[in-house]
Amino acid sequence: MTKGHSTRGALLAANLPQIQNLIKRDPAGYRDEFLQQWNHYQSVMLIFEQRPDEHAEKFRELVNFIAQVAQCYPDETVEFPSQIASLLLRSFSTLAPDTRKTLVQNLVMLRNKAVISSIELLQTLFPLLAKTTSTPLRSFIRRTILLDIRTANQRSRNHKLNRAVQAMLFGMLERGMGSEMIGDKGKLRERPEDASRQAMDEAMWAIALAKELWKKGVWNDEKTVSIVALGCIHPSTKVQKAAYYFFLGSEEDEVDSSGEEDEGPDIKQLKHQRLVKKKTRGDDRKIAKAMKVVKKKIKSKTDDKSNANFSAVQLIRDPQTFAEKLYDHLQRYDKRLSLDHKVLIMQLLSRIMGYHKLCVLAFYGYIIKYLTYHQLRVTVILVSLAQSVHELTPPDVLLPVIRKIAQEFIHPGVGPEVIAAGLNAIREVCKRQPWSMEDDLLGDLVEYRKSRDKGVMVAARGLLQLYREVNPGLLKRRERGKVASMADSSVTPLPYGHAPKPAEGIDGLELLQAQDEQSLVGEERDEWEGWDVESDTDTSSSDWIAVSSEDDADIVISDSEDETMDAGMPARTGTDTAPKQTTENLATTKILTPADFALLNKLKSERSASDMTKGSRGTKRKPSAIGHVESEPGTGLSEADIMGPRKRAKADYEERMASIQEGREGREKFGSKKGKKSKEVPSSTTNRQKARNKPIMMILSSQAVRGKKRASLREKQQRLRKNKRG
Structure with a gap:
C-alpha cells in the first residue's frame, strides 16, 4: 500500500x-x-x-x-x-x-x-x-x-x-x-x-x-x-x-x-397557576384553549349515543354465535364486572340482536332485574332493551318485561319523569313487536293521556296512536279513533311471525339498476368487466365447466307472451308487470357477476346504514298491512327518546352570550344615530349641544350654573362682550 x-x-x-x-x-x-x-x-x-x-x-x-x-x-x-x-x-x-x-x-x-x-x-x-x-x-x-x-x-x-x-x-x-x-x-x-x-x-x-x-x-x-x-x-x-x-x-x-385514557387538561390546576403566577396573555389563551377541549369532550359524552358503527356490526362473522358469547360473558362475570361495563355489553348485544334479528331469549330474563326506576343508568338500559326487540322476538318473552316496566315506572308513587320514561320504553318495545301488549294493561296505560304533565301526556298519546295504527282491536271502542272504528271488523292483524308478503326476486336489485342508470348514461360497459373479486380462497379456471356450442342450439329463449300462452302458461297482465318491469329486465337480460353482487351488498349496507343513522325520533312509520309494522333492524335510539320532551334547561353564561351574538348578526352597531345621516361626514353631537337639551332640574346643581350665580360684575360684562362678538 x-x-x-x-x-x-x-x-x-x-x-x-x-x-x-x-x-x-x-x-x-x-x-x-x-x-x-x-x-x-x-x-x-x-x-x-x-x-x-x-x-x-x-x-x-x-x-x-x-x-x-x-x-x-x-x-x-x-x-x-x-x-x-x-x-x-x-x-x-x-x-x-x-x-x-x-x-x-x-x-x-x-x-x-x-x-x-x-x-x-x-x-x-x-x-x-x-x-x-x-x-x-x-x-x-x-x-x-x-x-x-x-x-x-x-x-x-x-x-x-x-x-x-x-x-x-x-x-x-x-x-x-x-x-x-x-x-x-x-x-x-x-x-x-x-x-x-x-x-x-x-x-x-x-x-x-x-x-x-x-x-x-x-x-x-x-x-x-x-x-x-x-x-x-x-x-x-x-x-x-x-x-x-x-x-x-x-x-x-x-x-x-401511553395506552391510558386521555382525560384532557386539568382546568383547576391551570386556574390555580393563573392565580399564583404572573398574569400574562399567554396564560389566558392557554386556559381558553383548554376550556374548549374540555367542553368538546363533555359534549361528546352527553350527545346522542345512537351513532353505532353499523357497517362493522353488519360484517360480524356468525352474529348468532357472537351474541351468545357476549351474553355468556355477561352472565358468567356478573358479580365481577362494574355496572358501566355491563351496560356496555348490553348496548352492544342489543345492537347486534336488533340489526341481525337474533333471538337470545335469556337476555330478557337477565335484564329484567335492572328495570327499576332507582337503578343507575336505567335510561341506557331501557334503550338497550328496546333496540334488542324486532318482529321475530317471541311476544311471550316480552310480556314479563312489559309488566315489570309498568309496575316499576308507571304508578302514582313516582315522579312524572319516571312515568314518561316507562311509557316511552313500552312504546318503543311495542313499536317493534306489537303483540307484546295485553289489552287490560294497554287500557290502563293510555289513561295517562289525561295527565297534566306534558311528558306523560305526550308519551301516553304516542302509545295510543301506535296501537290505533298497528292493532286497534286491543283498544276500547271509544279509544280506537275514527279510522279504526270505520274499518271492517272482520279484518284481523297478521299473526306473529307472518310477513305481509313473501319475498320476490333478488333483494336490493333496484339499487343496482339505479346505480347502473346513474353511471352508464350514454356509455357502454363491458359485461365481464370486474368479473374477478378478491376472496380469501383462490379459485382457478379449472373450476369452470365448458359448454359446447352444440348444446346451445337446443336452448331457446323467448320473451314473447304469445309463446308463453302456447306453452300452456298464462300471460301476465300489464298491471302485474308494471311495478317490477325494470328489475325483471335486469335479472333476465344480464348475467350478474360476482363483482355485481359485491356492489349490490355494498349498496344495501349503505342504504341500511343511512336508514338506521336517521333514528326513529320524530318519524312515523305507516303500517304495510293492518296490525303489522316492518321495524327497521337496529334502529338507533337515544336516552332522549326514552325521557321524552322535558322543560328546557336553563342556559349558562356561554350559551346566553352565544345567543346574543347570533341575534346581532346582520345588524348595525348599537348607539345613537342622531346627526350621522344628515352630515357629509357622519359624527355624533357634541357635549355642548347635548347640554343645551338637558332638563333644568339636572343642571341646577352643576358647577356652570353655580358659577354664573357667583360671578362678579366684571365677569358678567366680559361674557356679554364675548357673546356680542360671537
Missing part, C-alpha cells in the same frame, strides 16, 4: 460521515474502507452484547454508518437488518434509551431504502409497542406502523401485507386469551403479573391499531371486524371496553400514546 492510500485510510477511519459521503458517490472505489468498518462493527457487536455500557456510543455510530450505506453493498450487509431486529427483540429492556431509539430509527430507514420489506419491519415493531416505556419512541413506532400500512394500500389493496399484519394482530390478541378474567369491580381489581400485563398491552395495541386503520379507511373488511370482535371476549376488561366502543361508535375510547 502506498503512502497516499495509507494516509487516506487513516483519515477516513476516524471520520465516518466523510467516508459515508464518499461511498455514496463511488461505492466500488471505497469498498475496502467499508469492509474495514464492517469488520470493526462485527467486533464491536460481540463486545456490546457482553458489556453494553462500555461501547454504546461507538456501537451507535457504526450502526448509523452501515444503515446509511447498506444499499450500496447488499451482499455484505445481508445479515445486518436481522442482527438489529434480533437485538431489539432479545435485549430491548436492557438497552439504553438512546441505543433503542437509534436501532429503531435505522431499521425504519432500511425499510425506506427498500433494503427490507414492510413485513420484516412490522414483525419487529409490533412486539416493541408493548415493551417500550418511552412515550416519544412509542409514538414514533405507532406512526411508522400506520403510515407504512396506509402507504402500501394507497394505490391498490396490498392483500399480502394486510393478511400478514392481520395475522400478527390476531396473534397479539390470542396470546392473552388463556389468562383468568379479573374484572373491574371493587376488591377484585388486582394488578396483573408482568407476563399478563405485557399480553394485555399487546392486545390493547392490536385493538387500537385495527380501529385506527378502520377509521382512516385503510381496512374495511370482515377480518378487521373479527380482530375487534375477538377483543370483546378478551380476559382484560380494558381490552373489552376498547372493542365495545368500536362497535358502539363512541369516542370515549380515545387513548394517548
Whole structure:
C-alpha cells in the first residue's frame, strides 16, 4: 500500500460521515474502507452484547454508518437488518434509551431504502409497542406502523401485507386469551403479573391499531371486524371496553400514546397557576384553549349515543354465535364486572340482536332485574332493551318485561319523569313487536293521556296512536279513533311471525339498476368487466365447466307472451308487470357477476346504514298491512327518546352570550344615530349641544350654573362682550 492510500485510510477511519459521503458517490472505489468498518462493527457487536455500557456510543455510530450505506453493498450487509431486529427483540429492556431509539430509527430507514420489506419491519415493531416505556419512541413506532400500512394500500389493496399484519394482530390478541378474567369491580381489581400485563398491552395495541386503520379507511373488511370482535371476549376488561366502543361508535375510547385514557387538561390546576403566577396573555389563551377541549369532550359524552358503527356490526362473522358469547360473558362475570361495563355489553348485544334479528331469549330474563326506576343508568338500559326487540322476538318473552316496566315506572308513587320514561320504553318495545301488549294493561296505560304533565301526556298519546295504527282491536271502542272504528271488523292483524308478503326476486336489485342508470348514461360497459373479486380462497379456471356450442342450439329463449300462452302458461297482465318491469329486465337480460353482487351488498349496507343513522325520533312509520309494522333492524335510539320532551334547561353564561351574538348578526352597531345621516361626514353631537337639551332640574346643581350665580360684575360684562362678538 502506498503512502497516499495509507494516509487516506487513516483519515477516513476516524471520520465516518466523510467516508459515508464518499461511498455514496463511488461505492466500488471505497469498498475496502467499508469492509474495514464492517469488520470493526462485527467486533464491536460481540463486545456490546457482553458489556453494553462500555461501547454504546461507538456501537451507535457504526450502526448509523452501515444503515446509511447498506444499499450500496447488499451482499455484505445481508445479515445486518436481522442482527438489529434480533437485538431489539432479545435485549430491548436492557438497552439504553438512546441505543433503542437509534436501532429503531435505522431499521425504519432500511425499510425506506427498500433494503427490507414492510413485513420484516412490522414483525419487529409490533412486539416493541408493548415493551417500550418511552412515550416519544412509542409514538414514533405507532406512526411508522400506520403510515407504512396506509402507504402500501394507497394505490391498490396490498392483500399480502394486510393478511400478514392481520395475522400478527390476531396473534397479539390470542396470546392473552388463556389468562383468568379479573374484572373491574371493587376488591377484585388486582394488578396483573408482568407476563399478563405485557399480553394485555399487546392486545390493547392490536385493538387500537385495527380501529385506527378502520377509521382512516385503510381496512374495511370482515377480518378487521373479527380482530375487534375477538377483543370483546378478551380476559382484560380494558381490552373489552376498547372493542365495545368500536362497535358502539363512541369516542370515549380515545387513548394517548401511553395506552391510558386521555382525560384532557386539568382546568383547576391551570386556574390555580393563573392565580399564583404572573398574569400574562399567554396564560389566558392557554386556559381558553383548554376550556374548549374540555367542553368538546363533555359534549361528546352527553350527545346522542345512537351513532353505532353499523357497517362493522353488519360484517360480524356468525352474529348468532357472537351474541351468545357476549351474553355468556355477561352472565358468567356478573358479580365481577362494574355496572358501566355491563351496560356496555348490553348496548352492544342489543345492537347486534336488533340489526341481525337474533333471538337470545335469556337476555330478557337477565335484564329484567335492572328495570327499576332507582337503578343507575336505567335510561341506557331501557334503550338497550328496546333496540334488542324486532318482529321475530317471541311476544311471550316480552310480556314479563312489559309488566315489570309498568309496575316499576308507571304508578302514582313516582315522579312524572319516571312515568314518561316507562311509557316511552313500552312504546318503543311495542313499536317493534306489537303483540307484546295485553289489552287490560294497554287500557290502563293510555289513561295517562289525561295527565297534566306534558311528558306523560305526550308519551301516553304516542302509545295510543301506535296501537290505533298497528292493532286497534286491543283498544276500547271509544279509544280506537275514527279510522279504526270505520274499518271492517272482520279484518284481523297478521299473526306473529307472518310477513305481509313473501319475498320476490333478488333483494336490493333496484339499487343496482339505479346505480347502473346513474353511471352508464350514454356509455357502454363491458359485461365481464370486474368479473374477478378478491376472496380469501383462490379459485382457478379449472373450476369452470365448458359448454359446447352444440348444446346451445337446443336452448331457446323467448320473451314473447304469445309463446308463453302456447306453452300452456298464462300471460301476465300489464298491471302485474308494471311495478317490477325494470328489475325483471335486469335479472333476465344480464348475467350478474360476482363483482355485481359485491356492489349490490355494498349498496344495501349503505342504504341500511343511512336508514338506521336517521333514528326513529320524530318519524312515523305507516303500517304495510293492518296490525303489522316492518321495524327497521337496529334502529338507533337515544336516552332522549326514552325521557321524552322535558322543560328546557336553563342556559349558562356561554350559551346566553352565544345567543346574543347570533341575534346581532346582520345588524348595525348599537348607539345613537342622531346627526350621522344628515352630515357629509357622519359624527355624533357634541357635549355642548347635548347640554343645551338637558332638563333644568339636572343642571341646577352643576358647577356652570353655580358659577354664573357667583360671578362678579366684571365677569358678567366680559361674557356679554364675548357673546356680542360671537
